[in-house]
Amino acid sequence: MISENPLAELKKECEILLREALKKLQIEKSLIKQFTFEKPPVWDFGQLATSICFELTKQTAEKPLTLAQRLVQAMDKSKFSIVKEATAAGAGYINFHANFEQFSALTIESVRQLDADYGLVKAEKPLKVIVEHTSVNPLHPIHVGQARNPILGDAVARMLSARGHTVFRHYYVDDVGRQTAVIAYGYEKLGKPKPTEKPDHFIGKIYTITSCLVEINRLKRELERAKMVSAEEEILKINRELDDWMSIAFELKQKHPELFETLLQKIGEDLDPEKRINELNKAYEAGEENAKKLIREVSQFCLEGFKETLSRAGVLYDSWDWESDLVWSGLVAEVLQKLKQTPYVSVLGGVLEFEAEKVVGAFDLREKLGLRKDYAVPSLTLVRADGTTLYTTRDIAYTVWKFGKAEKCINVIGMEQSLAQLQLKIALYALGYGRHAENLTHFAYNLVTLPGYKMSSRRGRYITLDEVLDEAVKRAYEEVYKRSPQLPEHEKQKVAEIVGIGAVRYALVEVDPAKPVEFSWDRVLNFEKNSAPYIQYSHARACSILLKAARKPEKPAYNLLKEKLEQELVFALAEFPNTFIEATETLKPNLIAEYANTLADKFNTFYNAFSVIKAEPPELSDARLALVDAIRIVLKNALNLIGITAPERM
RNA sequence: GGGCGGGUAGCCUAGCAAGGAUAGGGCGCAAGCCUCCUAAGCUUGUGGUCGUGGGUUCAAAUCCCACCCCGCCCGCCA
Numbered sequence: 001m002i003s004e005n006p007l008a009e010l011k012k013e014c015e016i017l018l019r020e021a022l023k024k025l026q027i028e029k030s031l032i033k034q035f036t037f038e039k040p041p042v043w044d045f046g047q048l049a050t051s052i053c054f055e056l057t058k059q060t061a062e063k064p065l066t067l068a069q070r071l072v073q074a075m076d077k078s079k080f081s082i083v084k085e086a087t088a089a090g091a092g093y094i095n096f097h098a099n100f101e102q103f104s105a106l107t108i109e110s111v112r113q114l115d116a117d118y119g120l121v122k123a124e125k126p127l128k129v130i131v132e133h134t135s136v137n138p139l140h141p142i143h144v145g146q147a148r149n150p151i152l153g154d155a156v157a158r159m160l161s162a163r164g165h166t167v168f169r170h171y172y173v174d175d176v177g178r179q180t181a182v183i184a185y186g187y188e189k190l191g192k193p194k195p196t197e198k199p200d201h202f203i204g205k206i207y208t209i210t211s212c213l214v215e216i217n218r219l220k221r222e223l224e225r226a227k228m229v230s231a232e233e234e235i236l237k238i239n240r241e242l243d244d245w246m247s248i249a250f251e252l253k254q255k256h257p258e259l260f261e262t263l264l265q266k267i268g269e270d271l272d273p274e275k276r277i278n279e280l281n282k283a284y285e286a287g288e289e290n291a292k293k294l295i296r297e298v299s300q301f302c303l304e305g306f307k308e309t310l311s312r313a314g315v316l317y318d319s320w321d322w323e324s325d326l327v328w329s330g331l332v333a334e335v336l337q338k339l340k341q342t343p344y345v346s347v348l349g350g351v352l353e354f355e356a357e358k359v360v361g362a363f364d365l366r367e368k369l370g371l372r373k374d375y376a377v378p379s380l381t382l383v384r385a386d387g388t389t390l391y392t393t394r395d396i397a398y399t400v401w402k403f404g405k406a407e408k409c410i411n412v413i414g415m416e417q418s419l420a421q422l423q424l425k426i427a428l429y430a431l432g433y434g435r436h437a438e439n440l441t442h443f444a445y446n447l448v449t450l451p452g453y454k455m456s457s458r459r460g461r462y463i464t465l466d467e468v469l470d471e472a473v474k475r476a477y478e479e480v481y482k483r484s485p486q487l488p489e490h491e492k493q494k495v496a497e498i499v500g501i502g503a504v505r506y507a508l509v510e511v512d513p514a515k516p517v518e519f520s521w522d523r524v525l526n527f528e529k530n531s532a533p534y535i536q537y538s539h540a541r542a543c544s545i546l547l548k549a550a551r552k553p554e555k556p557a558y559n560l561l562k563e564k565l566e567q568e569l570v571f572a573l574a575e576f577p578n579t580f581i582e583a584t585e586t587l588k589p590n591l592i593a594e595y596a597n598t599l600a601d602k603f604n605t606f607y608n609a610f611s612v613i614k615a616e617p618p619e620l621s622d623a624r625l626a627l628v629d630a631i632r633i634v635l636k637n638a639l640n641l642i643g644i645t646a647p648e649r650m
Numbered sequence: 651g652g653g654c655g656g657g658u659a660g661c662c663u664a665g666c667a668a669g670g671a672u673a674g675g676g677c678g679c680a681a682g683c684c685u686c687c688u689a690a691g692c693u694u695g696u697g698g699u700c701g702u703g704g705g706u707u708c709a710a711a712u713c714c715c716a717c718c719c720c721g722c723c724c725g726c727c728a
Contacts, residue, residue: 178728511662
């Protein structure tokens, strides 16, 4: 007999025993919301426990412990199968001990038979789900701050897919807006050069310098104007900003002297760079051919670089959605038109405003959206005075488009955009897409900071993901070189790549997304406990044992697995399906990381304490081999879910 | 000012939605373990006002209220 969820079988049996005992004692069980079982704090207390006796004795004078004892008495012992015994304990708990002779067999056999599918319990209702993630603006290389996004997004996508949903991974290419116009402007000024290095790095340099020079130019003009009217306070403010940018310019000049000089000269020729940038932006949104060609070309360069980096990290996409396409196809205008027809959009001083708060009132959304009683959602500007649209406006159209293709949408977007995401959701209600709104999830995550300051791509202050991956792989190579000199060179490199990338992914996925992460090389280059390499190493160890054994476990006697550690391992394996379900339903990839680490931990302890291959009698050796095989499978499945490869040697 | 998120040992972190028994880990520090299946490992020790104060409860890190600290947002930026 096998089961896709051995722990659920155990729970089921406990629940039946409990229900029958309650019935026998004629206890009113309507008092109980549901039968929940928890894991006792100490292994020897048993594997599952319930605290219902505390609730049941609320109305009566009976002590919880007395009731627990009576219930245990009333249980029909002849019906025990994977439950070995039930005991009343503490102040009134009922503890259930698993019958490991059977439970080990059930669990290990289930894992080994289901293999790559073990633990990945399918959802009752498979859905079409779009996970939009990464969506880094095509202006500069992806930096570690932004890298948290694809790593989390990819893990979530993998988990949902394993849950049986049809998942589409979408990258939203944000090519509309001032920023792309700035880079295109710089690129044009340079005479549209072909990249001489990794294209996103190439574009990133041009962008940073151009944006800095343009900013200085703009501030200088503002300063002039402020001086004319002697606005003292403003002058001070502008001067401060200007100083800031000048120091950035100084840094950039040091770093890239030639490029800096060229751009300084070329941009200097322009009386008003700002004007050209605005024209470019407007022309692009209008779909004018030259602007289209120029901006698409620059963006494409960047995306090429992104694809290279992300695919190296194991992150792939099903669709690249260009924001500009939504504008040119008329979808943005169409959605805008619909919004205008609602009573929630008004023209204020030449701009179009979406009054989100009115929608909240009209549709009674306050509670649904989790808003405080007297909080008024700020209104959102949809269209500028010059007729161009804003980011969130286009995102509304994009969301409508996405819901044409999927029943559920998950947007992996930094939590600093929470308000915009809220307004977007409210706009869906206003448009009459309430069901879509309810199936739209903002998967918010916190920032990655550098010690001292925020990473700023505008200022060129960032550590790129490429750098981090390179460094991690280099470190991993050194380790492999040291520890496994016998491996052939190409194997060493392959392992180093898997381990290095894994380490980075793990570091970014391990922490609760809601918490901020301070970047440190120590965190990312952790190769010891609580890291991907640690789990990968454990997996390789398991593989190594199986390889050395050079035999299949012919006649495993699971009843010989009597050691506490062995039973703890079995129980941990049995827990995996539940962990997976919970992690996926609550979108918490960090639970998977934590689970894998805990399992690896237990396995290493076991490895150190007992021998597998040479264990006597052979039936015990076989049982342990099967256990190791099951551990190997679950470690691999867990790692896969968070996009980390499990090497067989390292 | 308002909103959102975070606050758990020197540092990092789990647990909080569904309240339960002794708050789990890791790093660091100290001391040990390779003639034995991979030492990226294992063992032992060290370290806690769970931000503060109230409340609810048989039971609170977890729920409620107030306050404090940190971050983010409240743009005709994205």
